[in-house]
Amino acid sequence: MSKKPYKKEKRETFFQKLTNLMLTLFFACLISTQICTAANNNLRLAQVSDAHFSTFEENTSYKFLKKSPELLDDVVFQINTSGPYDFVMFTGDLVNKPKTDELVKFLTHASKINCPWYAINGNHDIAIDGPLTKDEFRKILNGRNRYMSADKLYYAFTPKKGFRVICLDSIIDYKLTSNGEIDEKQLKWLKEELDDHKKDAVILCTHVPIDEPYSSSNHKMLNEYEIKSLLKEYTNPIIVLQGHYHCVRARQSDNIVYITSPSLVTYPNAFRVININSNKNRTLVDVFLKETNLKDIQTRSKLRLFNTESLYGQEIDRNTTFEIKKKS
Numbered sequence: 001m002s003k004k005p006y007k008k009e010k011r012e013t014f015f016q017k018l019t020n021l022m023l024t025l026f027f028a029c030l031i032s033t034q035i036c037t038a039a040n041n042n043l044r045l046a047q048v049s050d051a052h053f054s055t056f057e058e059n060t061s062y063k064f065l066k067k068s069p070e071l072l073d074d075v076v077f078q079i080n081t082s083g084p085y086d087f088v089m090f091t092g093d094l095v096n097k098p099k100t101d102e103l104v105k106f107l108t109h110a111s112k113i114n115c116p117w118y119a120i121n122g123n124h125d126i127a128i129d130g131p132l133t134k135d136e137f138r139k140i141l142n143g144r145n146r147y148m149s150a151d152k153l154y155y156a157f158t159p160k161k162g163f164r165v166i167c168l169d170s171i172i173d174y175k176l177t178s179n180g181e182i183d184e185k186q187l188k189w190l191k192e193e194l195d196d197h198k199k200d201a202v203i204l205c206t207h208v209p210i211d212e213p214y215s216s217s218n219h220k221m222l223n224e225y226e227i228k229s230l231l232k233e234y235t236n237p238i239i240v241l242q243g244h245y246h247c248v249r250a251r252q253s254d255n256i257v258y259i260t261s262p263s264l265v266t267y268p269n270a271f272r273v274i275n276i277n278s279n280k281n282r283t284l285v286d287v288f289l290k291e292t293n294l295k296d297i298q299t300r301s302k303l304r305l306f307n308t309e310s311l312y313g314q315e316i317d318r319n320t321t322f323e324i325k326k327k328s
Helices: 014-040 065-080 100-110 134-144 184-196 224-231 295-303 308-312
Strands: 042-048 087-091 117-120 155-157 163-167 201-206 238-242 249-253 256-260 270-278 282-291 320-325
Touching: 042 201, 065 100, 065 295, 087 163, 087 201, 087 238, 100 134, 117 163, 163 184, 184 224, 201 270, 238 270, 249 320
Parallel strands: 042 087, 087 117, 163 201, 201 238, 238 256
Antiparallel strands: 042 270, 155 163, 249 256, 270 282, 282 320
């Protein structure tokens, strides 16, 4: 039986080893870059609205005030155990009565959130003839929240590249009313912000809705048409976070998505989680409703109301995905 000729194994040269190593590193960096880019294109936030925090009031037919601290603590717990979040936004009516000590107590609870958080004012937060004026409200927030330092109650910030958050002061403080408005000075500032961020996904935060979830002449934004006309001048994604009406609604108008969030003290006692993924061709806005874990409180809150279906909305209002296609 003849033996097969011996073949010497071909060893890799130093140059081949170096080439293979370089290729491996190149593809590893390419994959890593793609993952990082995808992460940078994504913004995750929580919207909490109308907490109506109170430590001394009885329940009303509409608001389960006695349990407001527990409901707020549950939201903080849910946020802290379901992260990470880029930030949390409180869209007004932090407290039920415009009292300084109540706001300080609210902030003691809210400060336990383990990510950046911000707030805007609601009509229940500001006293027309009391100590908690707009300026005092701002100073207390700035003094107890290291993420807030603006010299006005309307302000803007960039949580990450490609996203701009614009916070509005929609509260009228020269007369007793639940209506809102954005004055001329603030509208001019809003236009400047929108002009400077035409390529970004904009998150616009307001207590009084720009887009009414249902008709209410004594709660509406008085210059709604003027604000909407301004927003329609832009083609980049604009996601509007609003509260005030204590209901669950979500709808899209071209490149603008309006998200109305419920109250913590009114059924369904819930907050929002919103995920925004913005890339070259489109922006996806995933909207989720997160109900309280305190089911006994939620059940008792529901029993106090009629027509709870209207507050709870439809499934598309609670959990849905909006697609905003970018115009060239």
